[in-house]
Amino acid sequence: DEGFTLIELMIALAIIGILTALAIPQLSVHRTKSYNTAAVSDLKNAAIAQEAYYVDNRQYTNDISRLTTIPYNLSISQGVSVGVSSATNEAYHMTAYHSAGNTTYSLSGPGGAITN
Numbered sequence: 001d002e003g004f005t006l007i008e009l010m011i012a013l014a015i016i017g018i019l020t021a022l023a024i025p026q027l028s029v030h031r032t033k034s035y036n037t038a039a040v041s042d043l044k045n046a047a048i049a050q051e052a053y054y055v056d057n058r059q060y061t062n063d064i065s066r067l068t069t070i071p072y073n074l075s076i077s078q079g080v081s082v083g084v085s086s087a088t089n090e091a092y093h094m095t096a097y098h099s100a101g102n103t104t105y106s107l108s109g110p111g112g113a114i115t116n
Helices: 006-057
Strands: 080-087 092-098 104-109
Touching: 006 080, 006 092, 006 104
Parallel strands: none
Antiparallel strands: 080 092, 092 104
16 A cells, blocks of 8 residues: 555644744744834834935924925835924934834934834
């Protein structure tokens, strides 16, 4: 007779099940990291748009929608929320998070570093 026995098939399925059980949590961790990375990237791009806005207006804006229009063209990734919590003639503070991520990021500018 040729072919596999029932026990050999059950062992193969058990091995596949174990490998799957190990792989799925790792996939979830990497997916969350990618969502967080999208929020960081959008926050960096928002800072660049704030600086361009400042060059034109000699002040920073509290309204993120002003940065998403021409000529600043800030593009915000799907699922990411970017907000300006304060803006003056001298500084701004913005935050960003992804709805499927697990971290809110902050940036105070000009020239600040992103923190979580």
